[in-house]
Amino acid sequence: MSSPILFAPRGPLADHSADRRMLLLAAAALVVGTGGAVGAWVLLKSIAIATNLFWFGRLSADPAAITDNALGIWLVAIPVIGSLIVGLMARFGSDKIRGHGIPEAIEAILFGESRLSLKVALLKPLSSAISIGSGGPFGAEGPIIMTGGAIGSLFAQSFHLSAAERKTLLVAGAAAGMTAIFGTPMAAILLAIEVLLFEWKPRSFVPVVLAVLVSFLWRPLLIEAGPLFPVHHALGLSPLLVALALGLGVLTGAQAAVLSSLLYKIEDLFGRLPLHWMWWPALGGLVVGLGGLIDAHVLGAGYDSIRGLLDGSLATRVAVALLLVKATVWLVALGSGTSGGVLAPLLLLGGALGFLLGQFLPGGGALWALAGMAGILSGAMRAPLTAALFAVELTGDFAMLPLTLAASAGAYAISVLVMRRSILTEKIARRGRHVLQEYTVDPLDFLQADQVMTPAPETLPDDMTVAEALAFFDAEDRHRSYPVVDGEGRLTGLLSRSDILRWRLDGAPVAASLVEALSDASQPSGTPSDPLARIADLMVESGSGRVPIVDAETRQVVGILTRHDMLKVRHLHRTLERERSQRLPS
Template sequence: MPLAPGGGRPYAWAWRRCFPGHRSQLLRERTLSEETRTGNPPLPFLLGRPQVSEEVTLLVTSSVVGVGAGLGAIALRWLISFFTRLSFSDLGGLLAPVLGRFHVILLPALGGLLVGPIVYFFAQEAKGHGVPEIMAAVALKGGRIRPRVALAKSVASGITIGSGGSAGAEGPIAQIGAAVGSTVGQLLKMSDERVANLAACGAAGGIAATFNAPIAGALFALELILGEFSAAYFGTVVISSVVASVVANSVLGSGPILKVPAYSLVSPFELLLYLLLGLLAAPASLVFVRLLYFLEDKFDDAKMPPYLKPALGGLGVGLIGLVLPASLGAGYGTMEQALASKLSLLLMVALLVGKIVATSLCLGSGGSGGIFAPSLYMGAMLGGTFGTLAHLLFPSLTAAPGAYAIVGMSAFFAGAARAPITSIIILFEMTGDYRIILPLMLATVVSTTLSQHLQRESIYTLKLARRGIRLRQGRDVDILQGITVAEVMTRNTDAARSDWPLARLEREFARTRHHGLPVLDEQGQLVGIVTLQDLERARAAEHPEQLTVADLATKDLVVAYPDEPVALPLRRMGARDLGRLPVVERSNPRQLLGLLRRQDIIKAYDQALFSRRLVTSTADKLRLVQLPRTQLAEVEVAEGSPAAGNTVAKMGLPRDCVLVWIQHEGQTIMPHGDVVLHAGDQVAAMVRTEQVERFLALFRDARPAEPPQAEPPMASDNGARAKQSVTPGQGVN
């Protein structure tokens, strides 16, 4: 959705231009009742005072999110240290006398045994590296993330990394910070754009605080989370990033994460070598990406309880750690050795391969952690290996291998994440060394360009693309990606029996006027699909009267699943020129749930397009309409309110109230009288000033015994009454 100046909803911005001060008045009325119930003036009340401008509100909220992200980074660092001591000192001290060096195998497995239930039963969003979940929440859910994700991700990642799992803290702290920002925005009842902005602020603050990199933290949020460098977001993201860095530095210190010797460009000839390093980093990073998702698929297909899979992956990590102990954990100490040119050629090659496999096992099995630190590790080993060979061949023309290790870190991560600006800046801030900028920029850009040519999706967007969600630059997503098959499929569809003769099938086609029917066996299980074309071909066969539906049905089916976006089966239908797909359960592909037809998708597209146009065109209408004593009221449906579970027509809306839009699970829908409202839905309406409190009461107070009586509709601009009568609670039709 395009943003108005300041980043808010376009129609809300236009309404503020027409009626200055209406939002402050509404926030004041909305929160006074909250203060009455709780006895304490909540933060929205303080922010809703007339003298507080929107700019000050954004400054305060982004700063609050920065403080929360900084504290989250401190807590995560403490958790990782705590579980590291618990695993390798306390538990390791007990196991080592019994198992010797083989106790290392058990530590990551035991960590996975604890992480699995936390992720599976408490917050499944905490699985894996976390950044794709933030990107999806910002693009499709208005930045709304469950608060429990922050707690689950903190504990699960602390255990994973602390027990030796091959993962980093970047993904976890970004998700923790984003959850903090999202929670603040939701508590303040902000718009989706503001909540998404605060989620990005939290991610930026988390990265900045963890790596002491405020500039890179801001760029990370803009380049990866939001997907655009917009003035509407830049200020708040930078503020949050700086505040989080200050908070973390006050506790953790302000020195660079990695200590490196001074390197510089020895000769112009080296630029050719750095260019070649960039060309090598791109395919190497893609090997890591593909192995990660290959193993994730294998673990997903494994016939075992999901909460036990991280333990199996941890066992594999432990086996690698037995041979290569330096591959365990985040590995910053080993990286510093590579940057100081202290590792041998063969050891760096072994650590590169071992780290790729260990990280893929750890995260692919469901462990919780980030890919940033492992990517830097792999890049350091790749660059160090390349630099060692280059220095052996051209000792007088090249710098020490450590210089190539620094450049390799940036090039490898940029190839995997497609974030060249973030890669360059974060290496500068982590090392405190700006003297090798030219080769670092060259290799990073070359790696990014080549990796985009070799594979369209990054390590972050590939996870979403596999779910049917494809984010474009600027996060403008296909409108069908926000609609699931279950929302638009035809349920209780007609079906043919597999033992029917052709004459019976012909009568069924004539009765239903369908061009295709699913075929069920005697037990009601799906066995195929039959079309009119199949029937026509069967008529031309010898002895068609001896054929049954089972003889001509297509049994090699292309199916759809109820939880996937409509955009995904639409591509399957286009590739095979199909007019319909049976919708089945993932766990039981023979259980027919419904049928997805082309007309269903067309209808869904029309509805989604209308919703988008409704939102974007409301701003233009509000610029032209200037009604006296009228406000744009925005409210969330509370659990147990008169609105929850009721249709719009039966709510009992007050006089002079017209619903503008309803948002349900991130989708904007047209307010019809038969639309059912649910707890958590967002509702906006044009309401007379004197009716605002009565309108808000429908969404927050206890359910009344009798609904309010019907009242006349609101007068139009010229003072005449609307011709259409309004029943109790009827909205815009």
């Protein structure tokens, strides 16, 4: 690469087809957003029905608290029965209903062309309702993300959309479902960006926002209006509180790392059992039932306990039980492969740690429960912005955003230092797939051909004979290929060593000119203003490792780009990220 690389801005390329696709997806998102909201309503009602049936023997869709049951020691059997049903559904229905929900959605997006089946859309909420309703220590967010995603994916498949468009609607449905459950539209959008989309494009951002807004508008009609856990802390933030929040974030980040490590160790232990995986959830349910005997607050999603942590009404004894017993039953149950989400349990565990530490910190336990919730979500999911905003949207206390942001940053920093992957992507990695949760700009997308090409390359005249070309390539230090130009320097083709070898083997007429002998005179070429990504596409499509660069108006050859030049760009980009220098610009 003989010319320097200049990092210069470039105006956007017009793509009217992309604009039309965005409008099409935006219209579809209105339907998907409604589907996500209805799916959330169905899931919550299903959980309520399952709770009433399992714990109180009545058919009702009204909310019920598991802690009000009077089963005594017999409550141990309820989680076992529910988990056994889930295991049977996974074995004879679809094994994709097992697990958190979010990792399965990520895997479908990255490796499954964003295709989810109708069977998953139906069985995932049903299995999760049975699991949570029978006392499983899970939240509804993972299942609704999977269910809402399935709604978006199925809608896209019905209209034969592309994989990228299916991904957009899958994520739109997932974000819509989360919005309906928690009433956190901004956090749902950020979750889509930080965890699910793996891109930042208008094509995906606009439909996701529209789906979330539609779901948010449906929520007061279907579920309830306002924050899920309305709390207001009449406390002004100070540098001390923000610093303490940063410290708490470090602790919750470490807590997230320990929980993630233990979860997958437990999963490995289940994998060594001489039993079919269908029976594992029942064993996990037994542990859940025993935990419920210690304290019934560890059973179910635990939204009442979250509310108690955030308003400061929860007893310290219960907070200790949540921190220790809830962690145990959640890890064992999730490691057994049953169906349920991770957000609500993480909120409880991080909130309990913050609540207990808050007994010794200024502001009280409720304030630090909020910071702990933000911290553990950030550390476990590697989604710091989502976690910071999710905590304040849950309460409606946006004045506490600096506090939750500090906790999220502290937890995120510790998480990336001590954990190789998040609690979500570790599950995918254990299936042999690597997921990178870092957003970077590909240098091939923002560098242009004239910033990297070799200018004024050596060319061959198109009236050169085959015999002269054979003699030319017999000389030493020849490149693999050369642009062929007419008398005015305009591109007519590309002569490569493979052409020379073919001519030698086939006995091409030595008196013929290059313009007559070349098999493909419509040589792909680029222009100086083309992004390198387009040149790379040309290389793949043509099978050529060298692409001539021509003036857009005259077609005269002004440069050439090679595959090696592309690799140099990537290498230089990584070098600039890693190498340090103290040299000041002159």
